[in-house]
Every structure is written in structure tokens, then in C-alpha cells.
Amino acid sequence: MVEGDVTWIGLALSLALVAVALAVSLRERLRLERDLLVSVARSAGQLLLVALALQLVVEPDTPLVWSWLWVAGIVLFAAATVRRRAPQLPGAFAIALGANAITAAVSLGLTFGLGIFPVEGRTVVPVAGMVVGNSMKACVVVVQALAGLIADRRAEIEARLALGLTGAEAARPVVRRSLRLAISPQIENTKALGIVFLPGAMTGLILAGVDPLDAVLVQLALMWIILGATVVTTATTALAGTRRMFTADQRLVRVRRSRSDE
Numbered sequence: 001m002v003e004g005d006v007t008w009i010g011l012a013l014s015l016a017l018v019a020v021a022l023a024v025s026l027r028e029r030l031r032l033e034r035d036l037l038v039s040v041a042r043s044a045g046q047l048l049l050v051a052l053a054l055q056l057v058v059e060p061d062t063p064l065v066w067s068w069l070w071v072a073g074i075v076l077f078a079a080a081t082v083r084r085r086a087p088q089l090p091g092a093f094a095i096a097l098g099a100n101a102i103t104a105a106v107s108l109g110l111t112f113g114l115g116i117f118p119v120e121g122r123t124v125v126p127v128a129g130m131v132v133g134n135s136m137k138a139c140v141v142v143v144q145a146l147a148g149l150i151a152d153r154r155a156e157i158e159a160r161l162a163l164g165l166t167g168a169e170a171a172r173p174v175v176r177r178s179l180r181l182a183i184s185p186q187i188e189n190t191k192a193l194g195i196v197f198l199p200g201a202m203t204g205l206i207l208a209g210v211d212p213l214d215a216v217l218v219q220l221a222l223m224w225i226i227l228g229a230t231v232v233t234t235a236t237t238a239l240a241g242t243r244r245m246f247t248a249d250q251r252l253v254r255v256r257r258s259r260s261d262e
Contacts, residue, residue, distance in 0.1 A: 078136040088147035099236040135233035142182035167246030
């Protein structure tokens with residue numbers, strides 16, 4: 001066994017803290033037991049399936065087209081997730097699909113075009129997954145924040161429309177606040193690198209025996225790519241989504257709040 005490998009017994013023992021979480025949920029009547037168990041089961045099943053698929057993709061003889069098809073699947077799934085979690089936005093799927101596709105194309109184009117990482121199966125899928133995954137979370141946050149703020153400040157926005165402003169101009173303060181709410185967590189994560197937490201990619205590489213400096217360089221490149229991609233995706237989603245919240249004659253449509261805000 002290679003040093004740093006996790007055995008099946010070790011994996012099972014890692015559930016000890018989950019058992020503590022279950023006990024806390026039961027004691028405090030949080031009703032999170034089912035969600036905790038489902039999250040453990042789904043994460044195990046999904047990642048084991050991904051591991052089997054990745055074994056095929058990362059083989060040197062496997063055509064690179066399969067990696068790019070996987071990336072397309074990631075973008076489609078991210079768009080579907082945004083639509084499911086943020087149904088308040090009209091046309092959420094199309095907007096999220098376009099935003100994530102643009103971000104994936106730009107970020108991967110720069111990453112591989114500038115030679116930051118080699119264009120191989122072992123790099124294309126993981127990098128795309130991290131970039132689109134983090135961008136997707138920010139998309140959900142910005143749509144939910146946008147819907148909630150527009151619902152709360154409907155009278156103010158309509159007053160601005162009555163003064164002759166366009167929908168985009170009337171909603172600009174709301175859009176700015178929504179963008180800050182969605183982007184700030186990623187900025188804070190980047191600021192806290194190495195001080196508050198050691199991120200996953202770097203930790204995994206170190207556990208696998210990679211030199212810490214090499215692991216840091218990989219992690220920094222990834223975090224900076226993710227930071228830029230998150231901003232691009234979130235801004236694209238917010239600006240495109242705002243247009244969908246106004247009719248052609250610049251009237252504000254009825255916007256539903258997120259259930260989590262109620």
C-alpha cells in the first residue's frame with residue numbers, strides 16, 4: 001500500500017464523526033438524520049462511480065474527446081441544478097447553461113492555452129469540475145438573492161421605473177448587492193488559504209506524497225482560476241437574469257421569493 005492511501009476500514013472509521021452528528025441531530029431534534037444519511041450514501045455512490053469512469057478517462061490511450069464530453073455533461077448538470085434550486089428566475093436553465101458554458105470555455109481555454117496544466121484526461125475533467133462546481137454554487141446564491149431583494153424592494157424599483165429608468169438601471173442597486181453576496185464567500189475562501197484552512201487539492205497532493213511547494217503551486221493556480229470563473233459566471237447570470245425579470249415594455253414581473261427566505 002502506498003503511504004497516504006485510505007483503506008476500506010479507514011473509510012468506514014471516518015464515519016465516526018458522522019455518527020456524532022447524527023447523535024447531535026437526534027438530541028436537539030434537528031430532524032437532519034435522513035439528510036445526513038442520504039448525503040453519506042449519495043456521496044459514496046457518486047464518487048465510486050466517478051472513480052470507475054475516471055479510470056477509463058485518464059488512461060493515456062483514451063481519446064481526449066471523452067473528457068470533453070464529460071465536461072459538457074458537467075455544464076448541463078450544473079444548469080439543471082441551478083434551475084432546480086433557484087426556480088424564481090424565468091429561463092433559469094438557459095441562463096445558467098450559457099453562463100457556465102462561457103465560463104468553462106474561457107477558464108479552460110486560458111488554463112490549457114497558457115500551459116498552466118497539460119491538456120490530458122487527468123486534468124481536463126477535474127479542473128472543469130472544480131471550476132463549474134464552485135461557479136454553480138455562486139449562481140444559485142445570486143439568483144436567490146436577486147429574487148429575494150427584488151421582491152422586498154419592488155416598490156422602490158417600480159418608483160425608479162416611473163421616473164423613466166430602464167429595468168436594468170432600476171434594478172442596478174439590487175444586482176450589485178446580489179453579486180456581492182454571491183462572490184464574497186469565494187473571495188474570503190481565497191483570502192483564508194493556508195491560514196484558516198488547507199484546501200482539498202493541496203491536502204490531497206500532500207497526503208499522496210507530493211512535495212508541499214508543488215502542491216501549493218497547483219492549489220494557487222486552481223483557486224485563482226476558480227475565483228475569476230466564479231465572478232464571470234455570477235455576473236453573467238445576474239445581468240442576464242435581471243433582463244428576464246422585466247417585460248419588453250420595462251414592467252417588473254411578479255418575482256417569487258426563495259422558500260429558504262420565507
